[in-house]
Amino acid sequence: MAAASSRRLKIVLPFAVFGAALAGWEGAVRLQGIPPYILPAPSLVATTLVADGALLWASLLTTLRTTLLALALAVGGGVFLAVLLSLSRIVEYSLYPFAVALQVTPVIAIAPLLLIYMPQDAAVLACAWLVAFFPILSNTMLGLQSVDRNLMDLFRLYGAPASDSPLTRMRARLKALWYLRRPAALPAFLAGLRIAGGLSLIGAVVAEMAAGSAGAGSGLAYRIIESQYRLNIPRLFAALVLLALTGIGLYLLLAAVSHILLRRWHESALAGRP
């Protein structure tokens, strides 16, 4: 009983706080007569959301498409490269330093460059991809390397071929990759995926802003810039609300995926349980 009521509180309380904040905001705007071009009331933001629905919806789809495509490409590229790096020491030594260097560089700063070299859509996508790519790469690599040493020994004892030719060695490595490293890397990969999900949205928004200020574009970030120029602050807020909802939705989706995949065995998926 106590557990059930505390769980209900955990859901009810944030909504109550959120509702109270909205009510306070609405009240303050009405009582003090703040003009909507400075701070629109939540009710006005909601009406704008409906009134400009078609326009904002189209922008949302654009941003969402960029984000999801960038995330998918980041997963594909990041996992592929991580596997490649884990299979061959030569590849790892020659490429990994660059991966680290690129990761610690704020790649978002190259958005203007990308816009010069590429068509606009591709530049925005490339920017979002770059930002989402490295958490996937580094987390997956970490995961692939985190196999219990004793398990690897067990693998050598029971599985590795006696012959020492490069081909059989590679086959043994692939086997170890599939049976041991792949499942062992899953938690770290999923942690990277959750980070990358949020980052790909940020990357898409920043790239759209950089592109939007250059005069074109139609994503949500572009709507925000445009509304700012036109002092259409209610629409700016409406676009912000949509962006926030997109981020929350993406996070919940990825957290759910992670929970479903790990719930049987990983501690992180059991944290909520008593």
Place this chain on the structure above:
Amino acid sequence: MTAPASPLVTLQGITKVFANGVTALEGFDLGIRTGEFVSLLGPSGCGKSTVLRLIAGLDAPTSGAVTWPGSADADHRSEIGFVFQEPTLMPWADVADNVWLPLRLRGVSKRDAQERITESLALVGLSDFARAYPRELSGGMKMRVSIARALSLKPRLLLMDEPFAALDEITRFRLNDDLLRLQRELACTIVFVTHSVYESAYLSSRIAVMSPRPGRVVATVAGEAPGPRMPDFRTGSRYAALCGEISRILLEHSVEENA
């Protein structure tokens, strides 16, 4: 043991120097006969685990030879079961899949392996836990799964590296008895690494006492014949005498090293 048992594996003049320059073993000689329960007893860092790794073929000796006199095969890995100090289970796989691993790596499908899996789990008393995940099991049960996995290939030789060191005493006593029963049922040979005088005295048919690093066998003590112990063995005078003798040898050699 009645008939003189045939030698199963022999380590002769083994020296092992690690890449970092540490000499783990020097002049190590040990013959293991079929059906024995040999304990390797010695202080931490004396190279006990290295001996097991050499027998398993996971490491190669720097000099000296590991030979299998009774067998012409070069590859003995299918005859060996290895149990580590940690249970070393795959957390993402249930108990049955963990036990399946050695067979799976040999290309046996789950369906074909099912009988062996069931059998191995029955041997360690975990028949009802095939679908459980490692995190749902206690430390002792995890170790049983680890033993079941080592048994799934029906090894002639079981290598155990301080398998019960991390368990509480009650669990350890029960697993000791289970292990002795298992050895009788499976008629396998066991090499058991431990740093507990009492555990080695209880379990072994022969105790090889090792010197501090670089390790070698300084004395061997004959223990009880393999097989289950009488319920009062642990409180009897034979057990006490064994413990006393082993402790004395161990003490002598650590004093010698310090002098």
